[in-house]
Amino acid sequence: MRYDIIWMIIGMGMVTYIPRMLPLAVFHRVKLPPFLQGVLKNVPYAILGALIVPGIFLLDEDPWFGVLGFVSAVVVAWFGANIIIVVLASVLVLSAYAVL
Amino acid sequence: MDTALTARTLSSFRQGVQAGMSIAIGYMPIALTFGLLAKTTGLTLWETVMMSVIVFAGASQYIALNLLTLGTGGFEIVLTTFILNIRHFLMAAALNEKAEQESLWKKALYAFGITDETFSVAAMKPGKVNASYMLGLIFVSYGSWVISSGVGHVVGERLPKSLQESMSVALYAMFIGLLVPTLKKQRKVIWLACLAAAFHSILLLGLHMSKGWAIVISTLLASVLVQSFAKESEESDDAL
Numbered sequence: 001m002r003y004d005i006i007w008m009i010i011g012m013g014m015v016t017y018i019p020r021m022l023p024l025a026v027f028h029r030v031k032l033p034p035f036l037q038g039v040l041k042n043v044p045y046a047i048l049g050a051l052i053v054p055g056i057f058l059l060d061e062d063p064w065f066g067v068l069g070f071v072s073a074v075v076v077a078w079f080g081a082n083i084i085i086v087v088l089a090s091v092l093v094l095s096a097y098a099v100l
Numbered sequence: 101m102d103t104a105l106t107a108r109t110l111s112s113f114r115q116g117v118q119a120g121m122s123i124a125i126g127y128m129p130i131a132l133t134f135g136l137l138a139k140t141t142g143l144t145l146w147e148t149v150m151m152s153v154i155v156f157a158g159a160s161q162y163i164a165l166n167l168l169t170l171g172t173g174g175f176e177i178v179l180t181t182f183i184l185n186i187r188h189f190l191m192a193a194a195l196n197e198k199a200e201q202e203s204l205w206k207k208a209l210y211a212f213g214i215t216d217e218t219f220s221v222a223a224m225k226p227g228k229v230n231a232s233y234m235l236g237l238i239f240v241s242y243g244s245w246v247i248s249s250g251v252g253h254v255v256g257e258r259l260p261k262s263l264q265e266s267m268s269v270a271l272y273a274m275f276i277g278l279l280v281p282t283l284k285k286q287r288k289v290i291w292l293a294c295l296a297a298a299f300h301s302i303l304l305l306g307l308h309m310s311k312g313w314a315i316v317i318s319t320l321l322a323s324v325l326v327q328s329f330a331k332e333s334e335e336s337d338d339a340l
Contacts, residue, residue: 005147006147008174009147009151012155012161012178019185021192021207021208023189023192023196024192025211029201037197043190043320044224045289045292045293046326047191049295052272052297054300055272056269069273077276077281082277084125086274087270088125090270
């Protein structure tokens with residue numbers, strides 16, 4: 001094991017943990033103003049949108065790969081399928097596409 | 101009373117484990133590829149597993165490999181990791197609004213496992229989340245991440261490439277599976293998701309902003325905009 005690599009990993013671990021922990025510690029038992037509470041309640045839905053797009057369309061050089069994965073996940077999820085089913089269905093569709 | 105409390109803790113933990121299964125599946129191809137890339141970058145098996153154990157942040161770990169290949173120094177890699185992880189600050193603040201009142205050390209413990217994926221699953225869960233649920237969720241996700249990284253380092257070259265490619269869509273499919281049911285119920289959610297997606301695309305592809313900042317700014321922009329608008333149009337809309 002090389003010490004420079006170990007120290008780099010420990011440093012990466014620290015700067016990853018601090019932003020994850022700090023808000024929970026600082027806002028522990030703190031009631032935020034209503035507007036800010038509303039903004040934070042919006043964050044999960046907004047961040048999901050940003051996590052999906054544009055990432056899914058840049059998965060492969062072939063743009064149809066992402067489009068196909070996107071559409072199949074949306075369709076299966078629309079009919080109320082369990083998340084695992086949504087995941088497996090889109091993987092299956094793309095496997096079939098890769099074979100064809 | 102004691103047994104009732106333990107039973108509740110156990111069922112929350114189990115619920116978390118169940119919710120984490122799709123994350124565990126989604127992490128496999130990413131961690132396997134990470135392990136393989138780490139090997140080609142010249143990291144030993146132990147360094148690779150140690151990075152997954154200590155850091156537990158997919159995008160940062162990938163970029164660290166990239167920068168190592170380019171000969172970038174450790175300090176710069178740590179700084180890049182920090183910028184990439186500022187979004188977790190936002191996620192932890194949002195999760196705090198949903199967290200049950202529990203002792204600080206419990207929150208500090210599960211904070212370690214807040215990733216894009218565990219956060220998304222926890223945030224979409226109806227009602228509050230407690231430490232037992234979070235620990236169950238993190239237990240399977242983290243387990244899959246660490247084990248798959250090691251496996252990738254050892255057998256990565258022998259994995260079928262086509263399966264790895266088609267499995268790379270798994271986490272995106274999971275995000276879609278989380279978002280779509282709520283999208284059907286509330287118009288506000290459609291606005292939030294579409295606006296953030298549009299802003300993110302513009303910032304990343306149009307303005308070539310760095311990944312770390314692009315996601316934070318697009319999320320904040322969409323959340324604040326929709327909140328200001330919702331407040332003006334109907335004060336009573338408390339559906340969310």
